[in-house]
Amino acid sequence: MNRLNGKVAIVTGASSGIGRATAKLFAAEGAKVIVGARRQAELESLVAEIKAEGGDAAALAGDVRSEEYHKGLVALAVERFGRLDIAFNNAGILGEAGPSTGVSEAGFAEALTVNLTASFLAAKHQIAEMVKHGGGSVIFTSTFVGYSFAFPGVAAYAASKSGLIGLTQALAAEFGPQHVRVNAVLPGAVDTDMYREMNDTPDKQDFITNLHALKRVAAPDELARSVLYFASDDSSFVTGTASLVDGGASITRT
Numbered sequence: 003m004n005r006l007n008g009k010v011a012i013v014t015g016a017s018s019g020i021g022r023a024t025a026k027l028f029a030a031e032g033a034k035v036i037v038g039a040r041r042q043a044e045l046e047s048l049v050a051e052i053k054a055e056g057g058d059a060a061a062l063a064g065d066v067r068s069e070e071y072h073k074g075l076v077a078l079a080v081e082r083f084g085r086l087d088i089a090f091n092n093a094g095i096l097g098e099a100g101p102s103t104g105v106s107e108a109g110f111a112e113a114l115t116v117n118l119t120a121s122f123l124a125a126k127h128q129i130a131e132m133v134k135h136g137g138g139s140v141i142f143t144s145t146f147v148g149y150s151f152a153f154p155g156v157a158a159y160a161a162s163k164s165g166l167i168g169l170t171q172a173l174a175a176e177f178g179p180q181h182v183r184v185n186a187v188l189p190g191a192v193d194t195d196m197y198r199e200m201n202d203t204p205d206k207q208d209f210i211t212n213l214h215a216l217k218r219v220a221a222p223d224e225l226a227r228s229v230l231y232f233a234s235d236d237s238s239f240v241t242g243t244a245s246l247v248d249g250g251a252s253i254t255r256t
């Protein structure tokens with residue numbers, strides 16, 4: 003408890019899954035949290051839940067593809083809570099999947115826009131605010147797919163998410179002198195809406211489960227706890243990393 007006391011955080015993709023679990027954990031650990039995603043009703047019920055549990059949060063609904071939206075999230079953090087210390091840029095989509103010879107330019111570009119360009123635009127405005135108060139921690143949600151593991155049919159997703167690792171390293175090197183740490187979390191399969199949409203039969207779920215050394219997929223809260231490490235001072239000397247949280251999927255061949 004209280005590992006984020008006095009801190010102010012932005013969490014994108016907070017309307018469900020990993021982002022929702024992380025926003026709740028950040029608040030339980032003492033952070034004041036700005037939650038973002040497109041679905042306003044889900045964000046409002048999350049804010050109500052956090053407040054009912056004794057935390058503090060505020061929501062701003064919008065689309066991460068818009069640079070104005072990221073300015074708005076940072077402005078809300080400053081207006082409501084006075085500063086910004088932590089940003090978890092987690093919103094993401096699978097994008098157009100299927101045989102790569104059939105993927106459209108627009109479908110490929112959409113994955114890059116939502117997963118990579120939007121994360122850059124978010125960090126651009128977040129870091130500008132963080133450095134005013136002595137630094138902070140930025141965390142991106144990448145994935146093991148396109149890093150230590152490859153599946154057929156997800157070229158756009160893999161390319162966009164592995165691009166986040168280069169972005170992580172570049173920003174970590176650029177803003178380390180100003181005490182901004184930047185890290186990427188690389189989940190294996192996590193039981194969220196995205197996972198269930200991709201794996202909509204027991205056979206597909208068994209296949210994915212068996213890829214992991216732990217022979218199960220993660221609960222969103224297990225990712226949240228890894229993100230908390232990067233957000234908190236427990237990782238004070240950790241920056242520029244791509245951190246697998248994948249239940250051993252990357253080292254499993256059985």
Ligand SMILES: NC(=O)c1ccc[n+]([C@@H]2O[C@H](COP(=O)([O-])OP(=O)(O)OC[C@H]3O[C@@H](n4cnc5c(N)ncnc54)[C@H](OP(=O)(O)O)[C@@H]3O)[C@@H](O)[C@H]2O)c1
Pocket residue numbers: 014015016017018019020021038039040041042044064065066067092093094095096116143144145146188189190191192193194195196197
């Ligand atoms: N589940 C897995 O197995 C897994 C594995 C590795 C990495 N990941 C990554 O984890 C992150 C979270 O995904 P999840 O698994 O928790 O799935 P999820 O429940 O579907 O969450 C995706 C989140 O992204 C938000 N989002 C998507 N497009 C957006 C847009 N254009 N503007 C604003 N928000 C947007 C969604 O909110 P709205 O729909 O309300 O906008 C939602 O809150 C993603 O980046 C995903 O790629 C997931």
